[in-house]
Amino acid sequence: MPQYTVGEISEKLEIPTSTLRYYEDIGILPNVKRTTSSQRVYEECHVSRLKTILCFKCAGFSISQLQAFFMLENAEKDNIDAILDLLDTHKTSIKNQMVQLEEVYIQLVRKIHYYTDMKKAFVQHESLPKWNDYKHKPVKNE
């Protein structure tokens, strides 16, 4: 079974060592063993937990939401309903985020079209485009 030091995990997952210690302190990265000289020893389960943390964080989960989730999972047999509730809430919130991101993306593409055309118009001394003509223009999937 492979084992890692803080430094190795830090490099592997691009997380500062201070953050790794912080995650342990606040309880979302538990059961880190120690050497006789009290240096941390990480194993596969910690890598996997950290990946979960990163993944959920990128979905906008707060530290306290992570704490809540892992605490329930810890005693999963007693908390199936609560876990399902929580997962469903998060699922809904992520679906909403995805819809919103799609919207932002479309707006960005519209803006890029607008400024690209403006640049062309400048170069060719033509009349400048109007944002109003782009504001609601449908955008192809890129």
Place this chain on the structure above:
Amino acid sequence: MPQYTVGEISEKLEIPTSTLRYYEDIGILPNVKRTTSSQRVYEECHVSRLKTILCFKCAGFSISQLQAFFMLENAEKDNIDAILDLLDTHKTSIKNQMVQLEEVYIQLVRKIHYYTDMKKAFVQHESLPKWNDYKHKPVKNE
């Protein structure tokens, strides 16, 4: 041309009045006129700007990124290349976010399947499912 007070805008867009003043202070919501008794008067352009702010914020833009963007847009004719650069960077970052969110979503759906099956197994006194069987299971689009 419709006009609004802070309170009205606050209610309309669900943004605290303190936040509206804050956005004005830091310069991302400029040109708010005042009554003779120095009360703020908002117009359509402010509503539109605030919607842009909300939209970009939900895509994870920081205040300083918004400041940078609006500052460039303010003098768009001199900054077309910089604006296009910035828009393209943001477009890429949003595409990445969308990919990551999709991943999180799939993981959540897997977890939901797992815990749903676990619940069934409990009720029917069957053997419990193993997370390893769900970990990489393809998930239908829901």
Place this chain on the structure above:
DNA sequence: TTACCACTTCAAGTATACTTGAAGTCAAGA
């Protein structure tokens, strides 16, 4: 006229999520 309410400014406070600093321990290589 008096009370109330929404507004004003400005400084200070708060929550979240780390990050940094100081002081010390330990194992390995020159």
Place this chain on the structure above:
DNA sequence: TCTTGACTTCAAGTATACTTGAAGTGGTAA
């Protein structure tokens, strides 16, 4: 043996994005 580098703890500091509090103003309704 000495030094270096990676580790340790714990408290305090930082950045971001607001939020709150105190003290005051202006217009309207009873």
